[in-house]
Amino acid sequence: NTLFLITPTHTRPEQKAELTRLSQTLLLVPNLHWIVVEDSASKTLLVSKFLSECSLNYTHLNVKTPDNYKLQSKDPNWLKPRGVLQRNLALHWLRNNIDIQTQKGVVYFADDDNTYSLKLFEEMRDTKIVSVWPVGLVGGLRYEKPIVNNGKVTQWFTYWKPRRPFAMDMAGFAVNLHRFFEFKEAKFDYNVPRGYQESVLLQGLQVKMTDLEPKAELCTKILVWHTRTEKTKLKNEERMKMQFGHGSDPQIEL
Ligand code: UGA
Ligand code: MN
Known part of the structure; x- marks a missing residue:
């Protein structure tokens, strides 16, 4: 069974650090295919070079989030969903490039x-x-x-909107590849309430609560953390430019 990991990624000062950390974990995972989807109008040189040197099996795609769906710097981070078009493009790629007769696999959405x-x-x-x-x-x-009773998922342990059909983070589930070929229309969608991205995909795949397979010792072990990297302040770059006429060397890739 090949693991197909779908990772949306976007340009920012921390990007290469995140991709380095993630890719070096993935190097230790057998039989993996990494689908990296840049949120950009064209593939950047940084990510292209990074992937070509990372020693993983990968596919590099890109699609830009339109400005009206992009968070503005003053917006709270929950205002608009991220990674929607990028994950959908990866699903489209899988459906059009994988021979489901011969390929067995599992799909996981792994943020960077x-x-x-x-x-x-x-x-x-x-x-x-x-x-x-x-x-x-x-x-x-x-x-x-997920709350597990007698080996089955019955409810969700969350504070926020526990009545959502699938009240879990993107990092909390994986789907058999075959399912995406049985339900070819299933995808993420901007036109759903906040927190419903996971639910809209799984409902599109006609998943029922009784289908869910609880892992990690009946959901008692934490094996993934929704860590978020602090936005790095680069204010001394500007100050240096003002005082000395130049900041750091843009030729040195960060
Ligand atoms: C939470 C969830 O864990 C995400 O799976 C979900 O997409 C997100 O909320 C959401 O609200 O849409 P959070 O840490 O707040 O995650 O989001 P990010 O890590 O900033 O973004 C999720 C993924 O989308 C990352 O891989 C990131 O690189 C990518 N992204 C982010 C873009 O492709 N474009 C952007 O403009 C921002
Ligand atoms: Mn995140």
């Missing part, structure tokens, strides 16, 4: 800034329909998780 235990990838590898597990450091809680 989270922290992943290697154990997580082995937990998800035998996903029959959809497997689920807890996510650490998310939703204003120590963790969010």
Whole structure:
């Protein structure tokens, strides 16, 4: 079973650091295909070079989020969903480039800034329909998780909107590749309420609560953390330019 990891990514000072950290985890995962989708009008040189040197199996795609769907610098981060078009493009690529007769696989949406235990990838590898597990450091809680009774998921341990059909973070589930070929229309969508991206995809895939396969010791272990990297302040670049006529060397890639 190949793991297909879908990672949206966007240009910012921390990007190469995040991709380095993630890729060096992924180097330790057997049978993996990394689909990296840049939020940009064209593929950047930084990501192109990075991927060509990373020693992973990868596919490099790009699609730019239109300005009206992009967060403005003053917006709170929950205002607009991120990664929607990028993940949809990856799903489109899979449906058009994978021969489902011969390829068995599992799809996981792996954001570039989270922290992943290697154990997580082995937990998800035998996903029959959809497997689920807890996510650490998310939703204003120590963790969010599926509530498991007699081996079945019955509810969601979340503070925020627990009545959502699938009240979990993007990092909390993986889907059998075959499912995306059975339900070819299933995708993410801007026209859904806040927090419903995961639910709209899984409903599009006709997933029922009884289909969910609880992993990580019946959802009692945290194997992925929704870490977020602090935005780096680069204010002394400007000050240096003002005082000395130049900041750091733009030729040196960050
Ligand atoms: C939370 C969830 O964990 C995400 O899966 C979800 O996409 C996001 O909320 C959301 O509200 O849409 P959070 O840490 O707040 O995550 O979001 P980011 O990590 O900033 O973004 C999620 C992914 O989209 C990242 O891989 C990031 O590189 C990418 N992204 C972000 C873009 O492709 N374009 C952007 O403009 C911003
Ligand atoms: Mn994140």
